[in-house]
Amino acid sequence: xxxxxxxxxxxxxxxxxxxxxxxxxxxxxxxxxxxxxxxxxxxxxxxxxxxxxxxxxxxxxxxxxxxxxxxxxxxxxxxxxxxxxxxxxxxxxxxxxxxxxxxxxxxxxxxxxxxxxxxxxxxxxxxxxxxxxxxxxxxxxxxxxxxxxxxxxxxxxxxxxxxxxxxxxxxxxxxxxxxxxxxxxxxxxxxxxx
Numbered sequence: 001x002x003x004x005x006x007x008x009x010x011x012x013x014x015x016x017x018x019x020x021x022x023x024x025x026x027x028x029x030x031x032x033x034x035x036x037x038x039x040x041x042x043x044x045x046x047x048x049x050x051x052x053x054x055x056x057x058x059x060x061x062x063x064x065x066x067x068x069x070x071x072x073x074x075x076x077x078x079x080x081x082x083x084x085x086x087x088x089x090x091x092x093x094x095x096x097x098x099x100x101x102x103x104x105x106x107x108x109x110x111x112x113x114x115x116x117x118x119x120x121x122x123x124x125x126x127x128x129x130x131x132x133x134x135x136x137x138x139x140x141x142x143x144x145x146x147x148x149x150x151x152x153x154x155x156x157x158x159x160x161x162x163x164x165x166x167x168x169x170x171x172x173x174x175x176x177x178x179x180x181x182x183x184x185x186x187x188x189x190x191x192x193x194x
Contacts, residue, residue, distance in 0.1 A: 001151045002032045003152070006036050029100045034102070035131050038177065046184070051064060062088055106177065107174060
């Protein structure tokens, strides 16, 4: 099982693509999970359509899972995981069912980060903490099923620049935010007609 956080796709691609080859060419029974914030659910709730890669509408159109270029992320601590779309190669892999996607809310992400910090002594950045949350979910599911699983996740950054976010979490000042369906529909209404 390979788990990585996903915002635009480059970090996830770096950890996952070598394993995609093993899954497709060698037939290895791998699960590959892209994890995004529930407040910016490009893969899990976006539409697979042509959209601009930038918010101004100057770039060429790209087929991707998108929340629409008009998407404005909520003020949450998801780090760099706040882009309206996703890299084309990741989108195609998801559309074909080769990889999975899961969205994790902010509070679960920080709970996982604190648990990881206490166990490993490393302060993870908010971005990879999404992957940590799903790694913990999968480890607990394996334990409950009495199965052994190899779980690889990508710890791609430290959280030393995010101490204010940790402070806000520990003080109970963070909340979960789910991107509203009506806002997704509004953004989808402005997708380019192709």
